[in-house]
Amino acid sequence: MKKLKKFLRFVVHHVNNRTKRAQLFLFGFRAHPSTAIAWSVSADGGGDGGRIFIDKHSRLDIGVILHANGNVISIGKNSSVNPYCMIHGGGGVTIGDGVRIGSHTVIIAANHIFDDSTQFIYHQGETMKGISIDDDVWIGTGAKILDGVLVAKGTVVSAGAVITKSTEPYSVMAGNPAERIMFRKR
Secondary structure: OHHHHHHHHHHHHHHHHHHHHHHHHOOOEEEOOOOEEOOOOEEEOOOOOOEEEEOOOOEEOOOOEEEOOOOEEEEOOOOEEOOOOEEEOOOOEEEOOOOEEOOOOEEEOOEEOOOOOOOOHHHOOEEOOOEEEOOOOEEOOOOEEOOOOEEOOOOEEOOOOEEOOOOOOOEEEEEOOEEEEEEOOO
């Protein structure tokens, strides 16, 4: 009986993953068959050739929103995006291998221009520099990663931190705006 239940869970999981990938395919979403995709994931290339690529053995948990906004969001191997994360790829977002992204994290690769106080902000356009997150990064729950940032290899971002500038490899970042508080031991 145990083996039958395990087998049925396996079948349901794979049917759900295939169905979800097929549903999102029309919106520019491409994922390796080994990727686990929660049924409530929302993904959209955003038109103009926007694409989302997810590599082997990665996981997108419940409530994750991926919006490429006409650019590319790429997530590497063995990475996980935990519940209720938002990734906006206006300038492009590249996430490496073995990355852990905590729940409720927001990654926004765009920024509003607001220099002219005589015009509405929405009339002034946006800058879109992009975001790159290297391999072996851990982003704590509720962190914010802003446009134009490189989160270097091995970095740990504390819960609630706001990353406004690029990090150094193996640094531990905390605060708003985030500052390096230490380096990880190598």
